[in-house]
Amino acid sequence: MSDTTSETTTDPIESDEGYALDNRTVSAVRLAVAAGDSQRLGTLLDPLHAADIADLLEQVDSGHRREILLLCPAHFDGDVLSELDEGLREEVIGFLPPDILAEAVRDLESDDVVDLLEDLEEPQQAAILDVLDVPDRVAVEKALSYPEFSAGRLMQREVVMAPEHWTVGQAIDHVRANKKTLPDQFYHLIVVDPRLRPVGYVTLGKLLASKRSVKLTALFEDSFRTIPVSQPESEVAYAFNQYHLISAPVVDDDGRLVGAITIDDAMTVLDEEHEEDILRLAGVGESSLSDRVIETTRQRFPWLFVNLVTAILASVVIALFEDAIAQIVALAVLMPIIASMGGNAGTQSLTVAVRALATKDLTGSNVWRVVRRELAVGLINGAAFALVMGAVSLVWFGSPDLGVVIAIAMIVNLAIAALAGILIPVTLDRLGVDPALASGTFVTTVTDVVGFFVFLGLAATILL
Template identity: 65%
Template sequence: MQDEPQRPDLSDDASDPRRSLAPQPENEPEPERGEEEDDFTPSRALIDQIRDAIDAEEQDRLDALLEPMHAADIADVIENLSAARRRVFMSLWSGEIDGEILAEIDESIRDEIVEQLPGDVLADAVREMDSDDIVDLIEELDEDDQRKILDALDETDRVAVEQSLTYPEYSAGRMMQSEVVTAPEHWTVGDTIDYLRGEEELPDQFYHVILTDPRRHPVGYVALGRLLAARRATPLREIVEDSFRPIGVFAEEADIAYAFNQYHLISAPVVDEDDRLVGVITIDDAMEVLDEEHEEDILRLAGVGDDSSIQDTVMETLWQRIPWLAVNLGTAILASFVIAIFETTISEVVALAVLMPIVASMGGNAGTQTLTVAVRALATKSLTGSNVWRVVAREAVVGLLNGVCFAVVMGIVAWIWFDGVSLGGVIAIAMVVNLMVAALAGILVPLALDKVGADPALASGAFVTTVTDVVGFFAFLGLAQAVLL
């Protein structure tokens, strides 16, 4: 492995320690200040110098700036250029987009890059990639671009990639790489080391040697560390790892990522319906899925779609957000109907109009807190049938206690503010009711959606908001009508 490269001299801007790279929209506004520079991303000054070199079409300067950079950082640079600058960059840079860079580029602009690459450069790039990276690269491309990449592969690699593409999306078959290091189960450490030293086409990175029987069924694996530490005469079967867990080719990505995290796996063999070895999944792929799951949950909870990207255009972003804003509009209208029922009460006690948003806001925030915890717990499989009712009871008690605490505070505030003990009592009771209902809705709604097979992260927010608004307004205004009039 090469030593960490040195960055170009940025002394002209050294006085400003707050530099970070954030993805820029099409017109590339200046990155926001306020965050300390991240040691693992290109600095703001470096990005500015690269942009200046592109604008001035200074190839030598651009080459000098990019030469010491890691492939992942070059991919970041490409992503953060406008479409016009990317086109100039692709024609100006004397270096080539290799397989490592291509694998790092965000999928939202990857097809654009592929279309701009000369055929020979694209062929060289994909030949450097593992089969799982090639599958990840081409599965989102159109048919013509897919064929261009497949035609660039050797026959063996092409067959492996085409086979992976036949498996369902988000399955182990799509995640796995076909390059696997195996050894017969009867071999010794010495046999294996001699084989590895003599083999010319090993994967660039692998963590285990998988033991197979004569029918290519995986029966165990040996970590490289234990292999190198054992004596040559030691049978491989004596140093196999306890963590060995084959994964079915149709297993879902989320379950695989959970297994890697739960059992501290580094790699795992993938088997077909007949339990024959067909590939391997490594920890980097599993953790990437776990990261994507976290990102999807956050985006869905916010109602902005599960594939929203900072690279999206205005229209793409608009169409991702409109549907859930429309849902929220519908729930707001429903809450307004509840308010309309008590129109006379509000007109006679104007203070109710002032206090209503407080009840709804507190309920909404309480529901969101519980909802976030519940969705995350479901995603990580820590909320199960064995503990669900204990968690529901805990959230109900927490909601009740929160309601009592804030009921006391808000009751006193309303009493002093509007000089009315009864009004203070009404809002206090409404606060207790709404916060307890919000806590229950925050956990029961995602549980119900998960039970019927819907994604809790996608739809829970709208339902919880509706419940807290409707219950909050009805409890507050209904009590007010009964007590104050």
Template identity: 75%
Template sequence: MSSDDFITDAEIAGDESAYTLDRKSINAILASVEADDQVLLTELMEPLHAADIADMLEQFNSGDRARLIRLYDREFDGEILSELDESIREEVISVLRPQVLADAVREMESDDVVDLVEDLTEPQQEAILDALEDADRVAVEQALAYPIYSAGRLMQREVAMAPEHWTVGEAIDHLRASDNLPEQFYHLVLVDPRLHPVGNVTLGKLMRSRREVPLLDLTEDTFRAIPATQAESEVAYAFNQYHLISAPVVDEEGRLVGVITIDDAMTVLDEEHEEDILRLAGVGEESSLSDRVIETTKRRFPWLFVNLATAILASLVIAQFEVALAQIVALAVLMPIVASMGGNAGTQSLTVAVRAIATKDLTGSNVWRVIRREVLVGLINGLVFALVMGIVGYIWFGSLVLGYVIAAAMVINLVVAGFAGTVIPVLLDRLGIDPALASGAFVTTVTDVVGFFAFLGLAAAILL
């Protein structure tokens, strides 16, 4: 592996001081690994943030990654594991010595341990669970009992809470004396005698208020409890929609079982956005630069096969106009333009619609208004480009009628693209099919078939 392959974000931005992991640091770290110099490696890694170390491990090949971990393992902490891409976590864990892994896991919050364990093989899960203390192991196993991608998996079990009848002074004294608080927290959760959360008090209000003030007088208006079985995508939406900082999680009986903080909710939101982008491109929802060739090939093959099938369908439409194509060669030259413009317009509408569905901005109450808007946009763009292509067709081939044909086909296809790009994702969503995953193939097929049929059909009817 050559260190010259690495270009950091800071270098791209032209400001290496904004990013600890610069090219010079990577080169020095690689040199220390190659020299088997543990002292120098530890010195070079010491100023790096856990996220930077995780980034670097993801960039290295398997051999260099293993050598670095073995040299650095005494300093390896749990935060690095939580920052690692899921695609290489198992590999890193398999390289770490059992005692180092145990020490790293014990440093992690319960939600981070759950996130780490749920994607591992059963033997590796057992190795990590065995490293935990009994109380922590029980907490993690209880979280793993909740459905995957649910709030129960996302929450941390450590909660800063207080009885609803306490005053500010009692709460502060309790927090100072407690040794079982989360490493970071933003609210004090108030609970009734049955452990039902009744409100949140921000630490800012708590510290500003006099000791005799009742906690109930300081509760936040934005308080809401989240069921442990709620989908994590819904949790992330609630945090984003209602500007939450943290929220208590409750079981089926409404009792407090954990808390979700904004950093975890925003991580889910980022993952949802990333999955939508990858699905729209047809490369799978868990693609990574660290994936192996075979894994990447298997993930992309089905969607390439779908594209092949749709391309064959479009070719069958073209085959119906063999006579027209044989007599007028200009049709073969111009028809890809019509299909391409329709495909691009459809993708634009599709992307807007899929994102609006994901953010719940596109609903039954406004769907027809959005469809009408996209159709009108397609019509206006179609008319403009129809004029351009009509002139191009006339100048290029000296045929005014041919210019009319491609202009009309352009208008038809862009209108259909705007309609299909919005309607297809909505229909798929209503049918319970992920629109980000399946819309692209359908929209491309519609615009190709309509584009070829409109252009060649009009040409055959008018020019022959």
């Protein structure tokens, strides 16, 4: 069995994109669905990982999704539900027969049930809670009592712990005796004091390799860190990435052990945080390929509307100089170049700043050094492009004065763009606003308004 698994995953010819679900499988699934052939569909779904089945459901349209689920409901276990895009879960859960759904949910660890539940509407939540056994249900309800996006929501409550006076032998016997209730994934034994406060942890590797008589306290890892249950999940992901944690105990306000977070969950959060940043920078709030036209339109409209308002603001600036433009039409031809260069230079500084804030590389202790650097870069690039555009304008329109005007405007706008690109995100961050969310609009407003004003204003002063 393992041999074939190994071969399908390592043979690059099998799949055109390495690991992902390949097009051939998706087409074959479509054919099987069209033929209503549940046996063939089952054969196609069997070798797929839950994450790939979820991807398959995301890639087909709603009609196909329904037919796939009706033809092979047994293939949709809790893991597939967990992997599914949040926007689709409600739809898919609606299609599943209640018994299949109940079985799927019972298989999951408490953190996965929480993840599944938190985005569902009230009636679906209640239906799922009903199928859980009482202890699981209590665990899930407890987790849901923690704030959204906190460590408490992310953690699994199943942990393997040992008192600090134990030896390796006692710990191993304890693990063997509790074989049935062990979590699926655990890499450390968490050592606690009599008040259940974690005091250290031991990797299973060290536990295995040590003599039975060795004290657990002698095997503690340096990397031990606890995570407060109310800590935002983005901070949790940062800590895992920064300190190369594999798992970490979660503690309540009194420092008592309440659960554990493992790196695979932290990696998912890191991935989601990145997605959020990249989409917010582009003025897309949330987005998924499986969103429908109307959802997508509604998500993008507000950002475009904000952009329209700022664009009109820039137009008002242009309107101040209508007379100048009427006399020298070349100004209308050249002015978008200044705005475009300012916008791009500002976006460069801004993106570097947003990213550095996210990774905590940009802090109070180096912000002024970075501001000075950005300004210097803006001035140097501004001077370089001033020369280029001065020359282009001279050749194109034969006017040395116009060349001087555009050159000065270029330097000023690139310097302002650099400053706005760093100062705006830093200020928003200090105010507690996500800099990825709003900086872009502010920065391009500044570069547009300043760009048009300086260029047209100088032109009106010097050329008329």
